[in-house]
Amino acid sequence: MKPTSALLAALALLAALPVLAASAPGARAAILDGFAERARAADPGFEGFDGERGRALFEGDWGLGKPDTPSCTTCHGPDPRRAGQTRAGKTIEPLAVSVTPSRFTDPDEVAKWFFRNCRSVLGRECTAQEQGDFMTFATGL
Amino acid sequence: MFVAPRRSQARQVRTPSDQPSAPSSDTEVPVWDLPTRLFHWALVLAVSVTLGTGLFGMPQRLNLHLLAGGSVAVLLVFRLIWGLVGPAASRFSTALASPRRVLDRLRRADTATYLGHNPLAGAVLFGLLGLLGLLVVTGLVSLGGEEQRGPLAASLSWTTGRRAHGLHELLAWGVIGAVVLHLGGMLIESLHLRENLPAAMVTGLRRRPDAGAVELPALRPRRTLGAVAFVALVLLGGAWLASTWGTAPSGWSSLDEHPDQALFEAECGSCHTLYHPSLLAADEWTLVMQTLDEHFGEDASLMPEPAERITALLIEHGNGTWDTEAANELRGQQDPAEPMAVTSNRWWAEHHRDLEEAALASPDVRSPGNCEACHLDAVQGRFGGHRIDVPRSAQP
Numbered sequence: 001m002k003p004t005s006a007l008l009a010a011l012a013l014l015a016a017l018p019v020l021a022a023s024a025p026g027a028r029a030a031i032l033d034g035f036a037e038r039a040r041a042a043d044p045g046f047e048g049f050d051g052e053r054g055r056a057l058f059e060g061d062w063g064l065g066k067p068d069t070p071s072c073t074t075c076h077g078p079d080p081r082r083a084g085q086t087r088a089g090k091t092i093e094p095l096a097v098s099v100t101p102s103r104f105t106d107p108d109e110v111a112k113w114f115f116r117n118c119r120s121v122l123g124r125e126c127t128a129q130e131q132g133d134f135m136t137f138a139t140g141l
Numbered sequence: 142m143f144v145a146p147r148r149s150q151a152r153q154v155r156t157p158s159d160q161p162s163a164p165s166s167d168t169e170v171p172v173w174d175l176p177t178r179l180f181h182w183a184l185v186l187a188v189s190v191t192l193g194t195g196l197f198g199m200p201q202r203l204n205l206h207l208l209a210g211g212s213v214a215v216l217l218v219f220r221l222i223w224g225l226v227g228p229a230a231s232r233f234s235t236a237l238a239s240p241r242r243v244l245d246r247l248r249r250a251d252t253a254t255y256l257g258h259n260p261l262a263g264a265v266l267f268g269l270l271g272l273l274g275l276l277v278v279t280g281l282v283s284l285g286g287e288e289q290r291g292p293l294a295a296s297l298s299w300t301t302g303r304r305a306h307g308l309h310e311l312l313a314w315g316v317i318g319a320v321v322l323h324l325g326g327m328l329i330e331s332l333h334l335r336e337n338l339p340a341a342m343v344t345g346l347r348r349r350p351d352a353g354a355v356e357l358p359a360l361r362p363r364r365t366l367g368a369v370a371f372v373a374l375v376l377l378g379g380a381w382l383a384s385t386w387g388t389a390p391s392g393w394s395s396l397d398e399h400p401d402q403a404l405f406e407a408e409c410g411s412c413h414t415l416y417h418p419s420l421l422a423a424d425e426w427t428l429v430m431q432t433l434d435e436h437f438g439e440d441a442s443l444m445p446e447p448a449e450r451i452t453a454l455l456i457e458h459g460n461g462t463w464d465t466e467a468a469n470e471l472r473g474q475q476d477p478a479e480p481m482a483v484t485s486n487r488w489w490a491e492h493h494r495d496l497e498e499a500a501l502a503s504p505d506v507r508s509p510g511n512c513e514a515c516h517l518d519a520v521q522g523r524f525g526g527h528r529i530d531v532p533r534s535a536q537p
Contacts, residue, residue: 068438085504087438088413089511112444119440 027105028097032135034107038128046129054137057130065123072121080138096141104135172230172256172347174362180219181342187212188273188316195313200526207284207291214277218374220270226367229257229357236263254334254354256347262326269319272312279309287466288525289390292382296391299464390465396458401450408447410520412439414513417522419468420483422475423459427452429481437482437510467524484509495537503535 032049040046058080063070068087076084076092081099084092093100104110114134118126126134173181190209194202224233238246238260245251246261253259258266285293286302331338334348341347396402396418406415421429430452433441443451460468470488479485484493493509500506505514512519514535518528 066438066440085507086412087508089505089507089514090410090412090414108444112442116434116440116442119434119442 024101024105027107028135028139031104031107031110032132032139035128035132035135039132042128049129049132049136051133051137051140053130054133054135057126057134058137062121065118065120069120072117074121075117080141095138097139098141103138110135167348167350169346170256170349171345172357173342173345174228174231175345176219176223176367177227177231178342178345180216180223184213184216184220187216188320191276192313192317201529203288203525203527207280210277210280213273214378215375217270217274217277218378219371222367222370222374223362226363226370228362229360231257231362232360233267235357235360236266238263252333254350256349256354257357259330259355262323262330265319265323265326269316269323272315272319276309276312276316279305279312283309285390289465289523290525292385294390295385295388298391299466299469303469396454399454399458401454404447405451405454408443408451412441413508414511415520416483416512417467417520418455418458419460419463419465419522420471421455421460421481422472423456423461425475425480426455426459430455432481463522465522465524467522482510496531496535499537500531500535503532505532506535 036046036049039049058072058076059078061071069075073084075086076095080095083094086092095103097103110131114126114131118124118130187209191206191213194206194209198206223231224236226232229235236258242251242260243264246259251260255262281291281293282297282305283302284291285295286297286299287306288294288302289299327338330336336348399405409415418426429436430448433443433448460472463469471483471486474487474489476482476485476487483489496515497509500509500511500514503514507514512524515529515531516524517530518525
């Protein structure tokens, strides 16, 4: 499957969800439900999301993708509650929902950034399990 | 004939050899009226600032340069009027002499004492005023064409502005030459007449010898007419400036009205400076958009639909459709081995040579591709020299 069509498929799944876009927590719940649904489809033994695994993903020094972006922290910085900076110098608002309430509220944005950031860092797309773990991590901070 | 050195009790006369031996009946007469003197010294100031900023302060001091240059223009308007209706010594008619008489003065065949302008001084006056007038015009053309600012921005091409800029610089050296001639002539005359001529431009008084002076015709200044004409012309010029300043410059595709401008801003501006479409040619943009998964060391993939819309915007508004300074200078200078990186464009590289290292070390800049860290108008694609503000942390 081509990267873009994989992205499309992921998005179609998310879009198919009954999105409770009216409120931020509602939108987040819908996005997380989507990840859970996909994770269960991929692995019948799915046991829910774990913020600690999300932290490990975020802090890990993977170096499996592009040489200049070995880790999520390359751009987001070591603390998700603080702002990061892209390699080209743009400020990235903190990922932690407690600091940036608009995080994980737009399914298209979430899908787009997971898609490309995971490929930059891990050299592959993140699984639904990984995305849900990470989202749980960033939401719980 | 050499006008014999005279003695004088005049305060302003400073001649070391002066001996109060022979009494003099020389009288002091008012020559330069107050408006003319004020004009003269204001022009000295305005021209000094304009030359200083023009020669040493570009591009950062452009706004001060424009202010000083604008003052020169206003002063010229006054002088033009005063040359027509001012007092005798200020009138062009008394300063105007045939080339023959100018030559005579130069060859010292004419050594008379002129209370106003001698033929040579008159020629320098006209030369100086003419040069300054041409400087104002070429400056406005350059500003409008090259910088896409000012009253002519809507009607001039970058190339026209560029040519005018060359002429503007040449004329500036002409003004320096004319000032040197003016000062030299004034010095020679002062020594020759043993009269402090600069002081005469302060007090307005000149010493009239008992005999042999070339008198000024009896012409009264027409102050009311002069004032009305001056105010009217300045108001007219101001109205012209006000009505044309800030109008849409030529060679400016209207990106703001593009339906996908917001999408373009959101998608391309989240990781880096929103690079202006004029920075790359259409085929280079196409390449950028086809290789987003390998985008300068990152995966920057977009969904197919927004990617298509952004590609269309970039092709429609690529380098070839702009007549701005950046678009013109970057055009054709892209390194074929790096068709997508503006930072490998030859013109770009030439203009950022000293900056790169300090910039990379600065947390405010971080990347040579962070245009907007220093160019406050980068996103508009203008890159005006006066809008450069290098963060302190990035200064060498």
